[in-house]
Amino acid sequence: MLEVGRLNEGVVLDHIKAGKSMTIYRDLKLDKLDCCVAIIKNARSQKMGRKDIIKVECPIDTLDLDILGFIDHNITVNIIKDGDIVEKKELQLPKEIHNVIKCKNPRCITSAEEQLEHIFILADPKKEVYRCKYCEEKYRGHRNK
Amino acid sequence: MRHLMSPMDLSVEELAKVLDLANDIEKNPEKYAHKCEGKILATLFYEPSTRTRLSFESAMLRLGGKVLGFSSADSSSAAKGESVADTIRVVSCYADICAMRHPKEGAPLVASMASQIPVINAGDGGHQHPTQTLTDLLTIRSMKGRLDNITIGLCGDLKFGRTVHSLIEALVRYEGVKFVLISPEELRIPDYIRDDVLRASGHEFTEVERLEEALPQLDLLYMTRVQKERFFNEEDYVRMKDFYILDKSKMELARPDMLVLHPLPRVNEIAVEVDKDPRAAYFKQAQYGVYVRMALMLSLLGLGVDLC
Numbered sequence: 544m545l546e547v548g549r550l551n552e553g554v555v556l557d558h559i560k561a562g563k564s565m566t567i568y569r570d571l572k573l574d575k576l577d578c579c580v581a582i583i584k585n586a587r588s589q590k591m592g593r594k595d596i597i598k599v600e601c602p603i604d605t606l607d608l609d610i611l612g613f614i615d616h617n618i619t620v621n622i623i624k625d626g627d628i629v630e631k632k633e634l635q636l637p638k639e640i641h642n643v644i645k646c647k648n649p650r651c652i653t654s655a656e657e658q659l660e661h662i663f664i665l666a667d668p669k670k671e672v673y674r675c676k677y678c679e680e681k682y683r684g685h686r687n688k
Numbered sequence: 689m690r691h692l693m694s695p696m697d698l699s700v701e702e703l704a705k706v707l708d709l710a711n712d713i714e715k716n717p718e719k720y721a722h723k724c725e726g727k728i729l730a731t732l733f734y735e736p737s738t739r740t741r742l743s744f745e746s747a748m749l750r751l752g753g754k755v756l757g758f759s760s761a762d763s764s765s766a767a768k769g770e771s772v773a774d775t776i777r778v779v780s781c782y783a784d785i786c787a788m789r790h791p792k793e794g795a796p797l798v799a800s801m802a803s804q805i806p807v808i809n810a811g812d813g814g815h816q817h818p819t820q821t822l823t824d825l826l827t828i829r830s831m832k833g834r835l836d837n838i839t840i841g842l843c844g845d846l847k848f849g850r851t852v853h854s855l856i857e858a859l860v861r862y863e864g865v866k867f868v869l870i871s872p873e874e875l876r877i878p879d880y881i882r883d884d885v886l887r888a889s890g891h892e893f894t895e896v897e898r899l900e901e902a903l904p905q906l907d908l909l910y911m912t913r914v915q916k917e918r919f920f921n922e923e924d925y926v927r928m929k930d931f932y933i934l935d936k937s938k939m940e941l942a943r944p945d946m947l948v949l950h951p952l953p954r955v956n957e958i959a960v961e962v963d964k965d966p967r968a969a970y971f972k973q974a975q976y977g978v979y980v981r982m983a984l985m986l987s988l989l990g991l992g993v994d995l996c
Contacts, residue, residue, distance in 0.1 A: 650813040652792040656771050659798065667884070677794020678815055681880055 550623045553578075553600040556611070557619040561585050564595035567618075570610055570643055576601060609637035613673075638665050640673065644682055651678040690988055690995045691800040691807045695821040695858040698995075703858075705993040707826050710976070710983035714830075717750065720982065723991055724753030730783035731757030732775065732799075733810070734766060734790040739952055740810050740819070743974070744787045747981035756783065761791075773802035780804035785985055787819075788812075806988040814848040820951050821854040822984060823977035828908060830976065831947055831969055837864035841902045844912035844932055844957060846871040851951045852912055853881050860889035867893035868902045872931050874924070875914070899932050903941040909934070911950045911957050911970075935959040942967065949973055 559567060564582050573580050579600040588594040599606065603622055611618050612634035620632035640663045646653045653659050653675070662676040673682040691697070698706065713720050729748040733741050736759065745755045758764045765775055772790070776799040779786055787808045788796045793815035800807040811817040829835050840859065842852050846869055856877075859865045867886065869877050876895065877886075886893045896902050903909070914929045933956055934948065950958060950970040962968050986992030 648793065650791070650793045650815075652772065652790070652794040652798055652812075655792050656798070658771065672884075675794070677797050678813070679793075679880070 548581075549626055550598055550600050551626055552602065553598065553623050554603060554606060554608070555621040555623060555628075556597040556599075557594070557621060558588070558591060559595035559597065559618055560615060561591070561593035561595055563615070564597055567595075567597060567611070567614060570614060571606055573597070573599060576605065578605075608632060609635070610640060610643055612636050613640055613643070636665055636668060636671060639663070639676075644673075646675040646678060646680055647683070648675065648678050648680040651675060651680060653677060689806055691796075691803070691809075692818050692984065692988065693797050693800060693807075693809045694816045695818045695825075695854050697818070700861050702993065702995060703822075703825070706822065706980070706983050706987055707829055709986065709992050710822075710826050710979040711830060713982050714976075714979045720751055720986070722752040723986060724748060724751035724989065727751075727753040727785070727989060728783040729753060729755045729757075729985065730779045730786040730805075731755060731759070731810075732764070732779065732786060732788045732790075733757065733759045734761040734764065734788075734795070736760055737789050737811065739974070740789060740817075741787075743977045744808075744810065744819075744981055747978050747985060750978065751982055751986065753784075772798045775799070776803045776807065785989055808984065808988070811850065814850050816854050817850045817951075818854060819977070819981055819984065820851045821858050822980040823973060824851070824855050824910070824949060824951070825858060826976045826980045827949060827969060827973040828947075831972070832907065835859070835865075836862040838907045839866040839868065839905055840908040840910060841868040841870055841899075841906040842910045842912070843870040843899055843902075843934075845875045845914045845928070846877040846912075847875040848915060849912045852910070853878070855910065856881055857885055860885055860891050865891055867891060868906065869893060869895045870897070870899050870902050870932070871895070872897060872928060875928060875931075899934070900938060900941055903938060903946075904943070906942065906946050909942065909946060909948050911948060911954070913950075913953065913955050913957055930956050932957055933959060934962055936961045936965075939965055939967065 581598040583596040585593045616634045621628045622630040642661050645661045663673040664676050666672045666674040731741050731744055748755050772795050780803055785806045787810040788799055789810040790812050793813035796809035796812050846852050916925050946967055947969045948967055987995050
């Protein structure tokens with residue numbers, strides 16, 4: 544496998560579905576971070592055949608990892624400190640999602656007032672249903688985009 | 689500070705107290721005639737609504753308060769591009785309580801998030817219309833004596849009819865309520881009400897297309913208007929608008945004590961000849977609308993039922 548240097552402190556996102564790393568790059572707003580980010584596409588994986596990996600060298604609390612639970616809860620999140628994995632974070636569905644997905648209801652106030660945050664609330668954790676905070680429209684898109 | 693966005697914002701206990709207060713206002717109006725002296729209601733109506741706006745205004749005037757506001761987006765700062773949040777921040781300086789109607793769903797919630805005064809959702813698109821639901825509940829409880837163990841038929845536009853959605857959500861909190869959903873295929877109840885409200889609550893419900901089939905089993909028939917403003921396509925509206933017409937002959941199929949409710953205004957869905965039938969309760973319902981808005985505003989202003 545292609546070697547990318549070890550992290551001293553940061554986060555490694557492993558087992559990303561092959562080809563989805565750029566979506567996650569955008570959703571985690573990694574483009575706005577002023578730190579070292581490595582994206583490995585189509586790495587060989589025993590479990591998945593092919594997978595993507597993202598390595599981010601930054602303090603852990605810089606990233607909103609909750610959103611990963613919404614995107615794909617199969618992603619493995621390794622927290623790195625002093626060059627070692629100190630925690631494998633379990634992903635959970637976030638209770639609220641801000642500005643990641645957009646309400647598609649043409650009658651929703653967010654369609655008229657562009658400066659409003661797009662907020663979705665976890666309405667049913669069992670069925671993994673999210674609803675727009677304003678109009679309560681169900682999110683019908685694919686989460687694992 | 690409390691707002692009212694959905695009828696579900698009030699617990700069953702709080703709701704019962706608000707309805708009790710409304711009944712007391714009905715019996716002793718003079719006791720409440722000066723309760724809101726010095727208070728101002730702002731009616732921010734971004735789309736036309738004579739009935740709801742006048743009901744709110746009448747309610748505040750009967751409590752001794754005053755009213756200001758606008759009745760269309762054209763005559764408001766929205767025409768200049770002002771956001772809902774900015775409008776309510778300013779209105780918070782002018783009034784003590786606000787009733788907002790807006791064609792966009794969730795607009796009153798946006799207002800409540802920025803407001804310094806209680807905001808009442810007076811209807812937001814096809815989403816919620818909580819004070820109509822309080823009106824419906826007060827009418828049913830006052831005229832039937834109960835909110836539980838009733839069979840209610842909801843007829844007409846069940847897809848876009850926000851009054852129907854809100855009423856179903858409110859009634860599933862009571863035991864033994866059965867729903868008969870009467871609509872054409874195109875205007876059936878949305879999935880989120882069928883699955884997440886009706887099925888999730890375990891209440892019995894059936895969906896039928898023919899009104900005649902449903903009528904004999906009903907304690908209440910809730911008629912709705914097919915609303916032109918909810919259709920993007922004129923052709924669809926024309927096809928749907930006269931799908932149901934309740935007339936004298938259909939009323940003969942109903943029980944002698946069945947009540948007919950309608951949020952009004954009606955167009956063709958209830959023939960004028962039905963107005964003389966003692967089971968026609970829709971004008972009385974409008975009267976109850978004023979009492980319940982009086983009770984609600986008193987309570988949100990800290991002068992009625994404790995909602996803190």
